[in-house]
Amino acid sequence: MKNALRLTTLALLMQLGGLAMAAQPQSGLELKSFDKSVRPQDDLFRAANGHWLDTTEIPSDKASYGAFVQLRDLSDKRARGIIEELAKKKGKAGSVEQKIGDYYASYMNTAAIDKAGLAPVQPLLDSIAAIQTRQQLAAWMGKQMGVVNTPVPLGIEADFKEPTINRLLTWQGGIGLPDRDYYLKKDDERLSKARDAYKTYVQTLAKAAGLKDPAAVADRVLAFEHSLAEVQWDKVENRDPVKLYNPMTPAELAQKAPGFDWAAFFEAASLPGLDKLSASQPSYLTGAAKLLNEVPLDDIKTYLTIRVLDGAADTLPKAYRDAHFAFHGTALTGAKSEKPRWQQAVENVNGALGEAVGEVYVTRYFPAADKARMLELVNNLLASYKESIDKLSWMTPATKAQAQDKLSKYMVKIGYPDVWRDYSKLEVRPGDPVGNSLRAANFEWQRQAAKASKPVDRREWLMTPQTVNAYYNPTLNEIVFPAAILQPPFYNTKADDATNYGAIGAVIGHEISHGFDDQGSQFDGNGALRNWWTDEDRKAFEAIGAKLVAQYEGYEPIPGKHLNGKLTLGENIADLSGLQIAFKAYQRSLGGKPAPVIDGFTGEQRFFMGWSQAWREKAREERRLQLLTVDPHSPPEFRANGAAINHDGFHEAFKTKPGDKMFKASEDRIRIW
Incomplete structure (x- = not known):
């Protein structure tokens, strides 16, 4: 079940990186992806990604393709290595190794599945x-x-x-x-x-x-x-x-x-x-x-x-599998062929025994230094958010105090849970893929049902460490970053600070901002649904939101299909606010010193080009239609350009002027947090 308020995820993760500068400065931008015939002042997304968009084919087994999908594929390959290695150990009956191995092997054995009918x-x-x-x-x-x-x-x-x-x-x-x-x-x-x-x-x-x-x-x-x-x-x-x-x-x-x-x-x-x-x-x-x-x-x-x-x-046998893909794959998303069976198997093992796989994953692919660096970034963004709240022109002191109280109570989770899930009661049988799936689903429901009317365990995670995503949970007032968002090719210690702040900084800022979007802002610092706003401030906030709704409803991703500005409002607020806060944090990191020019771009320009390249993606029309109907996120090109067009820093960095397609007069720019 998908509860729209349970957590707000960043469905397409941005390019990530650390803050350490290399001996030979590198921007971290993928210059070969640029379209030099397009000016950032006219289309930031196309300028940073146009050549890639023109020359990249979506793989036949994908509904969409871009930075996020590539990173997810890498995570799946790493999980596959762990799963197959554990399977080779031939663990004793009831062990995690036995469960993971038998679950994976039975799912992979399509000949036996076909024979079983x-x-x-x-x-x-x-x-x-x-x-x-x-x-x-x-x-x-x-x-x-x-x-x-x-x-x-x-x-x-x-x-x-x-x-x-x-x-x-x-x-x-x-x-x-x-x-x-x-x-x-x-x-x-x-x-x-x-x-x-x-x-x-x-x-x-x-x-x-x-x-x-x-x-x-x-x-x-x-x-x-x-x-x-x-x-x-x-x-x-x-x-x-x-x-x-x-x-x-x-x-x-x-x-x-x-x-x-x-x-x-x-x-x-x-x-x-x-x-x-x-x-x-x-x-x-x-x-x-x-x-x-x-x-x-x-x-x-x-x-x-x-x-x-x-x-x-x-x-089930091939006739069922083929029919399932023809509908769920081709008809709904436009994919031309199924994902490799091993990748489907990895996804299923992750669904059933995800934290058991994740416990091994983090020992191999998430060193302590990465966690420390991520915590440093998060704290830096939180500090910038605090300063930004103090300077808001549209909010009165009484509401600012409540906002600061909420921000001070944010819980930050990075990498992996402190307490791993216990799978001892999950029964996995060799050669029984249907039964294993049914028992795993029932096992998870029984785990959930046992929590009804009981105290919340604040240590629990809603994603596995190998999940390429991040989320904000309003009732726990927490921001959560699984380990898999910090891995190559996105995690690059050699990348320039400007590019990293435009990417990972905006990821962090995005999740922080969900606590202050149109939904999250209705919960207080303790996670309770409570109106902590003055009536005047709430009206001012909603008026700003209405402008953002109107802006995004003007976008037409598919001929005849406009964005639903009300459905995407929370994510659009988080994108805009996250980008604003990340830029402030980047400027703060410079300590008053000018950033060097690298690859022909100033630090401020690299920040926005990094932001834009993070959203690099192509999607089939069927998939775009599906997402336009159900997804609270705007399509990537509108996330990249829609937030930047309201950002004073973007206009200053690229010296936009009337006549530029992305020019927006200062008085018309939408500023929230």
């Missing part, structure tokens, strides 16, 4: 066929929590207003397409094409499984999912923490959403005696409960059968 998943399919009553349906959904994508996913989060206590929350789900818009926007030709591909996919699964009348199966499944989509909230609504926070007892939920046996559902989900929960989208629960009570039971069972086949397809 549907037998490994048949018990789960039989359990669906055995459902005779609505109560049994509710119990089945609860028992398969975290294993099967059903209409009522559950999660465990810190309570928005009691952030020291974990709280069960509900979420909307159960659809096979990426978002409700794929079902509801009938006049959108691109979305209709994806919907048709999904219908074909469901038919293929039904035919392969021997279901009667595959065409009718697809019609019934899509009709049910369309009904679910009709009662789901849209992506913008799901960004409002106040609307999402609806604490209630299970009895109150049963009153608000009648027609579904919530007691049987929660008990089967290992949540007996639940005292309290938060209903994230209460109107959806009312609508979903009604559907689960009124739609013919056979239709729901057919739908659940397809959900099981879809979820297990990568560990």
Whole structure:
């Protein structure tokens, strides 16, 4: 389940580097990627990346390609080496080595998977066929929590207003397409094409499984999912923490959403005696409960059968795997071929035993010096943020004091957790890829369910060390940087400070800024959902945000498709604020001395060129459409240019003037933090 407020990630990581200068100064910029026919004053993104964009082909197994994907591939190769090495040790039964090795080997053995047919998943399919009553349906959904994508996913989060206590929350789900818009926007030709591909996919699964009348199966499944989509909230609504926070007892939920046996559902989900929960989208629960009570039971069972086949397809025979890729890969993202099987296997092992792999990963690829350098950078950016808050012209002293209090309470996590996850109760069997996947999903859900209504463990991480990403978590008021964001080719101790501050500095500033974007700013320094603003200051902040919404809604990544400025507002605030703070930190690091000119660029120019090259990426149109529909991040070229165009430092560095395509008058520039 993806909770929009659980954490805010930087989906495309920037170029990283240390602060140490090499003996022979190097900018760290990839000069061969530049398009010298384009001026930064007209298109910063194209100027820094144009030649690369013109000459680079997206690999056939990729939906997009760029710095982030390259770094992720490197992380996967390193994880593969660790996994295969552990597998060779032939660990004793129950050991981590045995579990990792058998999980990986069974996933890789496609010949055995093809021979097994549907037998490994048949018990789960039989359990669906055995459902005779609505109560049994509710119990089945609860028992398969975290294993099967059903209409009522559950999660465990810190309570928005009691952030020291974990709280069960509900979420909307159960659809096979990426978002409700794929079902509801009938006049959108691109979305209709994806919907048709999904219908074909469901038919293929039904035919392969021997279901009667595959065409009718697809019609019934899509009709049910369309009904679910009709009662789901849209992506913008799901960004409002106040609307999402609806604490209630299970009895109150049963009153608000009648027609579904919530007691049987929660008990089967290992949540007996639940005292309290938060209903994230209460109107959806009312609508979903009604559907689960009124739609013919056979239709729901057919739908659940397809959900099981879809979820297990990568560990089922070739016909299922091919159909899964034709839809999830080609139709939705434009990829031409599947990722190598080993890479799929690594992703699955990371999903099941990620911290066990990560514990070895950090000993090999994350030296103590990297952690110390990262901490130095983070502290430098936090200090710059503190100074920036003091100088805000639009915020009154009372709110500034609250903002400073929140900033002072930031928790910083770098590299890896202090306490590693215990996988002793996870059973992994040799030659059982379907069972291993199902048991791993159930193991993780049981781990989560055990936390309900219990104190929050602030030591826990939401990403593995080998994950190429970073996040801010509002209820813990923490910024988290896994080890994998500090590795070659992005981590370069020889790179110039200016380039590094434009890259890693902006990464750090971005995550810090999420605590002060339109969502994060509604939580206080203790992680509680609380209005710590004066009314006057909040209105001023929202007025600035409205200008940013308007700016980004003017961008058109695909002909006829504009950005959703409200959906991307939080990330756009973080990009703009992070870039502003990183630039201030860079200037501060110079100690009043001018930066040298390197590769023909001043320090300030290198800062912005480094920022731009960090966003270097190409994506297929299908993938761009998918992200425009569901992703709160703007496409990379608009992140690079959209933040820079509002930055005084950019205009000063490149001496922009009226007539330049990226010129923006000083009085029109959007300045937030």
